[in-house]
Amino acid sequence: MELNGRPxxxxxxxxxxxxxxxxxxxxxxxxxxxxxxxxxxxxxxxxCAALFGTDLDIARVRELARRAARARPSPSIVRVTVYxxxxxxxHPAGRSLPQILVSTRPAPTSEPEPVRxxxxxxxxxxxxxxxxxxxxxxxxxxxxxxxxxxxxLFVGVDGRLSEGPTWNIGFLDGSxxxxxxxxxxxxxxxxxxxRAAQTLGIPVSTRPLAAVAATRMAGAFIxxxxxxxxxxxxxxxxxxxxxxxxxxxARAYRELAGDPL
Numbered sequence: 001m002e003l004n005g006r007p008x009x010x011x012x013x014x015x016x017x018x019x020x021x022x023x024x025x026x027x028x029x030x031x032x033x034x035x036x037x038x039x040x041x042x043x044x045x046x047x048c049a050a051l052f053g054t055d056l057d058i059a060r061v062r063e064l065a066r067r068a069a070r071a072r073p074s075p076s077i078v079r080v081t082v083y084x085x086x087x088x089x090x091h092p093a094g095r096s097l098p099q100i101l102v103s104t105r106p107a108p109t110s111e112p113e114p115v116r117x118x119x120x121x122x123x124x125x126x127x128x129x130x131x132x133x134x135x136x137x138x139x140x141x142x143x144x145x146x147x148x149x150x151x152x153l154f155v156g157v158d159g160r161l162s163e164g165p166t167w168n169i170g171f172l173d174g175s176x177x178x179x180x181x182x183x184x185x186x187x188x189x190x191x192x193x194x195r196a197a198q199t200l201g202i203p204v205s206t207r208p209l210a211a212v213a214a215t216r217m218a219g220a221f222i223x224x225x226x227x228x229x230x231x232x233x234x235x236x237x238x239x240x241x242x243x244x245x246x247x248x249x250a251r252a253y254r255e256l257a258g259d260p261l
Contacts, residue, residue, distance in 0.1 A: 003101050004100055013085075019089055021084075023082050023129055024080060025188070039191055044056055048098055050129055051129065052084065056098065068103075072106070076106060082099070114231040116149050116234045117232055118149035118236060119153050124154075137165035151164055162184045171220045172218045172219040177194065178207060196249060197249060219246050
């Protein structure tokens with residue numbers, strides 16, 4: 001883990017750990033290439049402006065991410081976190097100097113197992129920002145696992161399905177791919193899967209989905225950069241089929257060419 005290209009100290013991490021004010025993006029890096037790299041860059045720029053009111057040095061971000069990826073066997077997961085170690089908790093509106101923290105971990109080496117989801121009432125604060133403040137999301141994941149599920153699927157106070165703690169969800173309704181219409185993080189993998197579906201001639205739509213609708217679909221999957229397309233085995237204990245279309249989408253996503261980091 002490095003801050004601005006050098007080892008990070010405990011003191012420099014204390015603000016992030018104690019306050020959680022920052023944003024990040026997570027990329028799967030294979031041979032120094034990243035699927036949807038422009039979308040990751042766009043997210044970092046957008047969220048930096050939203051949280052700190054300033055631009056981010058994207059050239060520096062790419063340099064530091066490349067350096068971290070080279071230090072790991074390929075493929076690897078590279079996370080870029082942007083935060084201000086000197087942020088004053090009492091005066092967060094003061095001048096910000098966001099810094100670049102890069103961390104890595106090994107990428108998954110096996111196909112992800114189908115996931116069993118439990119519906120939980122929850123809405124993230126500022127859902128369009130990929131925030132480092134994960135308390136609420138992880139708490140809901142833990143609650144779902146204590147109830148016997150693998151993960152949590154969020155539903156808002158308006159009864160609409162939205163997303164999960166660290167992923168988006170897509171449904172297959174027999175005619176095409178459906179994304180839930182609700183406040184959520186616009187995921188990079190979600191966008192790439194939607195593009196892949198259109199290339200395959202699969203209609204893509206976005207519409208409000210009530211919780212009960214999830215149990216009546218022809219199939220479902222979750223998406224993020226680390227695992228790609230992961231099938232959903234069941235929602236609230238109701239088994240969902242795995243149509244052939246789901247396999248086609250997963251293959252099309254895996255075959256997407258990455259952009260040079």
